[in-house]
Structures are given as structure tokens and as C-alpha cells.
Amino acid sequence: MEALFQHMERYIDLTAADKDVLSETLRLRIVKRKEHLLEEGRFCHSNYFICKGCCRLYYVNDKGVEQTVQFGIDNWWITDLVAYTSEKLSQFYLQATEAGALVVWDRRGEEKLFRRIPALERYFRLILLRAAAAEQQRSRYFSDLSGEERYHHFNRSFPEFVQRVPQYMLASYLGFTPEFLSKIRAGKT
Amino acid sequence: MEALFQHMERYIDLTAADKDVLSETLRLRIVKRKEHLLEEGRFCHSNYFICKGCCRLYYVNDKGVEQTVQFGIDNWWITDLVAYTSEKLSQFYLQATEAGALVVWDRRGEEKLFRRIPALERYFRLILLRAAAAEQQRSRYFSDLSGEERYHHFNRSFPEFVQRVPQYMLASYLGFTPEFLSKIRAGKT
DNA sequence: TTAAAAACTTAATCTATTTCAAGAAAGGAA
DNA sequence: TTCCTTTCTTGAAATAGATTAAGTTTTTAA
Numbered sequence: 001m002e003a004l005f006q007h008m009e010r011y012i013d014l015t016a017a018d019k020d021v022l023s024e025t026l027r028l029r030i031v032k033r034k035e036h037l038l039e040e041g042r043f044c045h046s047n048y049f050i051c052k053g054c055c056r057l058y059y060v061n062d063k064g065v066e067q068t069v070q071f072g073i074d075n076w077w078i079t080d081l082v083a084y085t086s087e088k089l090s091q092f093y094l095q096a097t098e099a100g101a102l103v104v105w106d107r108r109g110e111e112k113l114f115r116r117i118p119a120l121e122r123y124f125r126l127i128l129l130r131a132a133a134a135e136q137q138r139s140r141y142f143s144d145l146s147g148e149e150r151y152h153h154f155n156r157s158f159p160e161f162v163q164r165v166p167q168y169m170l171a172s173y174l175g176f177t178p179e180f181l182s183k184i185r186a187g188k189t
Numbered sequence: 190m191e192a193l194f195q196h197m198e199r200y201i202d203l204t205a206a207d208k209d210v211l212s213e214t215l216r217l218r219i220v221k222r223k224e225h226l227l228e229e230g231r232f233c234h235s236n237y238f239i240c241k242g243c244c245r246l247y248y249v250n251d252k253g254v255e256q257t258v259q260f261g262i263d264n265w266w267i268t269d270l271v272a273y274t275s276e277k278l279s280q281f282y283l284q285a286t287e288a289g290a291l292v293v294w295d296r297r298g299e300e301k302l303f304r305r306i307p308a309l310e311r312y313f314r315l316i317l318l319r320a321a322a323a324e325q326q327r328s329r330y331f332s333d334l335s336g337e338e339r340y341h342h343f344n345r346s347f348p349e350f351v352q353r354v355p356q357y358m359l360a361s362y363l364g365f366t367p368e369f370l371s372k373i374r375a376g377k378t
Numbered sequence: 379t380t381a382a383a384a385a386c387t388t389a390a391t392c393t394a395t396t397t398c399a400a401g402a403a404a405g406g407a408a
Numbered sequence: 409t410t411c412c413t414t415t416c417t418t419g420a421a422a423t424a425g426a427t428t429a430a431g432t433t434t435t436t437a438a
Contacts, residue, residue, distance in 0.1 A: 057325070061333055069328040081322035091329070114311070121310040122303070128317035133270035135324055136246070139258040140280070143364060144250055147425065166385065175332060180425055182387050336395070355415065369395060371417050 001028055003051040004103045007075050011126045012119040021116055027104050031096040038094035044083035046104050050076050053100015054164055058172070059092050066093075068173040073161065077105075077127065097165055147176040148184050190217055192240040193292045196264050200315045201308040210305055216293050220285040227283035233272035235293050239265050242289015243353055247361070248281050255282075257362040262350065266294075266316065286354055336365040337373050 004026075005019055014022075031037065031053065038044050040059065048055065050072050057070040057078060069092070072078035083090035084107060096102075114120055145153060151174055155162050162170065168178040193215075194208055203211075220226065220242065227233055229248065237244065239261050246259040246267060258281070261267035272279035273296060285291075303309055334342060340363055344351050351359065357367040 059329060059333075067329075067332050069325060069332065081318065081325050085318060085322050092325075118307060118310075121307075121314050125310050125314040125317060128314060128321055129270065129274060132317055132320055132324075133274055135321075136258060136270050136281075140248060140256075143256050143258065143361070144248075168385070172332070176424095177426060178386075179388085179427080183425090186387075357415070365394095366396060367416075368397080368418085372395095375417075 001026070001051075001103060003075065004049050007049070008120075008123050012123045014117075014119070018117050018119075021113070025109060025113055026106075029102045029104050031100055031102060033096065033099050035096045036093060037096065037102070038080060038083075038090055038092065040091060040093055041089050043087065044080045044090045045107050047077055047079040047084060047107070048072075048094070049103040049105065050074055050078065051101045051103060053102070054097045055094060055100075055102075056097055056165070056169060056173075057092050057094050058169075066169075066172065068169045071097075071161075071165070071169075071173060073164075097169065142175065147174065147180060150174050151181065151184050190215070190240075190292060192264065193238050196238070197309075197312050201312045203306075203308070207306050207308075210302070214298060214302055215295075218291045218293050220289055220291060222285065222288050224285045225282060226285065226291070227269060227272075227279055227281065229280060229282055230278050232276065233269045233279045234296050236266055236268040236273060236296070237261075237283070238292040238294065239263055239267065240290040240292060242291070243286045244283060244289075244291075245286055245354070245358060245362075246281050246283050247358075255358075255361065257358045260286075260350075260354070260358075260362060262353075286358065331364065336363065336369060337376075339363050340370065340373050 001023060005014060005022070008014055028051075029037075029048075037046070037048060037055065052074055055072045055078050056068045057072075057080060058066050058068040060066055070078065078094065080090045080092040080094060082088065083092070141150060141153060154170075154174060167181055171178040171181040174181070190212060194203060194211070197203055217240075218226075218237075226235070226237060226244065241263055244261045244267050245257045246261075246269060247255050247257040249255055259267065267283065269279045269281040269283060271277065272281070330339060330342060343359075343363060356370050360367040360370040363370070
């Protein structure tokens with residue numbers, strides 16, 4: 001929980017009272033490797049802050065193949081935002097790819113929190129802004145680079161991360177097949 | 190400007206005084222077809238609310254081809270978020286694809302506005318949340334559908350919009366070449 | 379410590395999409 | 409209207425990456 005406070009304090013000021021309110025309202029969840037936080041066809045009541053660990057948002061296509069659309073690591077928020085905001089059934093799975101600890105932010109009770117700690121509006125505005133900026137960049141790399149270039153670029157940008165997840169998850173995130181990633185690696189290392 | 194107030198009031202309450210402050214701080218800008226609001230290599234001081242019209246964010250790749258990464262129409266905000274938030278030089282062009290009217294939100298003066306009208310934090314949080322949710326959906330369609338399917342899906346979802354922009358802009362936005370789009374169209378309609 | 383499951387590799391074949399090149403149509407300005 | 413620019417079309421040849429299938433290596437759980 002301390003990890004979340006520190007993250008928030010990068011963007012806003014929190015009083016001791018604010019932290020008490022947050023501690024009382026939010027709860028910690030310990031997850032095992034491969035544990036699901038959300039499955040397709042379920043309602044999504046929570047947004048998750050990753051204190052420690054790695055999660056991925058993925059879906060399963062008609063052929064039964066898992067496609068990862070987003071990764072989250074320490075100090076990121078992750079959830080199925082469509083399901084979370086619209087109260088519709090989720091079209092995604094949310095899974096911990098390694099053991100870790102999360103803070104669970106519940107949609108029910110969210111408004112109360114925003115009313116009690118208005119600075120949270122700002123906090124989420126700012127992290128969503130960062131995410132949107134990152135997404136514009138990613139859009140660009142995605143259309144500008146070939147699959148192979150995309151892999152090398154990602155590898156250079158996040159070398160430690162590439163070690164943390166299975167290749168097949170990374171491949172689908174980067175927009176190609178695991179077999180192709182295997183070839184890229186064979187060609188260069 | 191009235192268009193912006195109406196949009197804000199979908200998410201937050203605005204007093205008459207709030208509107209006065211906004212009117213005094215923000216300014217309206219009329220744009221012609223093809224007019225640029227931002228060019229590569231420039232600083233980006235503004236975020237734009239499109240009252241009426243259509244804009245696109247694009248870059249020019251090594252081959253000199255324009256790649257559209259985002260469209261905005263009536264009631265959307267658009268800018269180069271990396272350049273806007275980091276105060277670095279822009280890597281994108283922002284262009285009006287048709288004549289229109291925009292509200293210019295200036296970064297300098299932004300903090301003052303947030304302090305005077307704290308509800309704006311919430312407004313931007315909520316629209317960024319929507320954008321992030323839409324982006325997760327888009328990510329999914331992008332990896333799940335073939336180029337041709339993506340075009341048909343987009344065409345079905347936004348039929349009126351497809352008429353509004355040149356095919357080559359749409360093609361790069363959908364992730365393929367104008368020639369290919371031409372062939373898709375020839376094949377069906 | 380071992381068996382089973384999960385993850386990765388390799389190679390041959392196949393295909394969606396790109397590239398190139400040239401011409402046709404449409405649109406705007408004069 | 410006419411010209412000039414922009415946008416769109418068409419077809420042939422090339423290619424990045426997918427698919428399939430089988431085998432190998434690594435990891436996990438018992």
C-alpha cells in the first residue's frame with residue numbers, strides 16, 4: 001500500500017488523513033503466478049495498481065490464441081477499462097504473469113473516495129494523460145517499424161522486461177507470432 | 190465556445206462564473222481546410238477542442254509518406270500529447286482536414302485554470318478515461334482483424350466519417366496502403 | 379527426481395499486403 | 409470553362425510474416 005502512496009505523491013499531496021481513508025477503503029491482494037484477476041464474460045468491478053509483479057490484459061481469438069493487448073508492471077494501473085466504466089461484461093482476461101501484490105480499487109465506492117479526496121481526480125488525470133501520450137508514441141512505432149524492428153526497439157527500451165515474460169506473450173503484444181519471434185532471435189540474438 | 194461548455198456539462202457542473210473565466214482564458218480559432226495547427230520540430234503549446242470540423246495527427250516517415258495516427262472530429266480534443274506534456278519538440282503534424290472551428294487550450298495558464306475551476310480536473314480525467322477505454326478496444330480490433338476486415342468494421346461503425354476524409358488518410362490510419370484500400374473497395378463496393 | 383506440461387525452435391509452404399509504375403478521375407482555382 | 413493538382417485505380421511482381429507440423433528444450437509440480 002505504501003507503494004501506491006509514494007506513486008500518488010509524485011503527482012499530488014496526501015495528508016495523513018487521506019492515507020487513512022485510502023487504507024480503509026482499498027485492499028491489498030496477493031496473487032500467484034498465472035492467477036486471473038478477471039475473466040472474459042465477467043463484470044469488472046476493479047482497477048488494479050501493481051505494487052510488485054507483472055500483469056497482462058489479453059483476449060482469446062476465434063482460433064483459441066491468446067492475444068496480449070497490454071502489460072503492466074510495478075507502479076502501473078491495469079484493468080479492462082471498457083468493462084470497468086460501462087458495467088458491461090468483460091471481453092478480456094486479466095492475469096498475473098508472475099507472483100505479486102496489488103492494490104484493489106473498487107468501482108463501487110469510487111465516487112465517495114473522489115469526494116473525500118478531490119486531489120485524486122488530478123492524480124488519475126495525470127496518469128491517464130501519461131498513458132495517452134505513451135499510446136500516441138506506440139501508435140507511431142507500430143505503424144512505422146516492421147515486426148523485427150519493433151522487437152529490437154522494444155528490446156532496447158525494456159531489456160529487463162523482455163526477460164520477465166514468456167516469448168509468446170511478448171510476440172502477440174508486438175503484433176506477430178511466436179514462431180516469427182523465434183526466427184528474429186535466431187537471426188541476431 | 191458554447192460547444193465546449195455543453196461538452197463539459199456532460200461531465201461536470203459549470204457556474205456562470207466558471208464559464209466567464211473559461212471565455213476569458215481560452216480563445217477560438219477558425220481554420221481553413223488543410224491548415225496546420227502544429228508542425229514537426231515545433232513546440233506544442235496547445236490542446237485543441239474541435240467545435241466543428243475534422244483534424245488529424247500524422248507524421249511523415251523516412252519514405253516521405255504521411256501516416257495518420259489519430260483523427261478528431263466535433264467534440265474531441267486533439268494534440269501531440271508527448272510534445273504538449275514534455276515541452277519537447279513535436280514529432281507530429283496536426284492538421285485540419287476540413288474548415289472548422291476550434292477552442293485553443295494553452296498549456297501556459299493551464300494550472301491557473303485548474304486552480305480556479307477544480308472540476309476541470311474531473312472533466313479531463315473522465316474524457317481521458319473514455320479515450321483510454323476506446324484505445325483498448327482499438328488495440329483489440331487492430332490485432333484481431335485483417336486489413337480488409339478492419340476497413341469494413343470501421344466503415345460500418347462510422348459510415349458518415351469515411352466520406353469526410355481522403356482515402357489515403359484513412360488507409361494509413363487503418364494500417365495499410367491507399368492502393369490496398371482501393372482494391373478492397375473494388376472487391377465489394 | 380522425475381514425469382508431465384509449457385515454452386521454444388526449425389523448416390517448408392502459403393498468403394495478405396506492399397511496392398512499383400502508369401494512367402484515370404475528380405476537385406479546386408483562375 | 410480549362411488547367412493543374414490532388415486523389416484514386418489497376419495490375420504485375422515482390423515480400424514480410426502466417427501457418428502447419430514435428431521435434432526439442434525448459435519449467436513446473438508432485
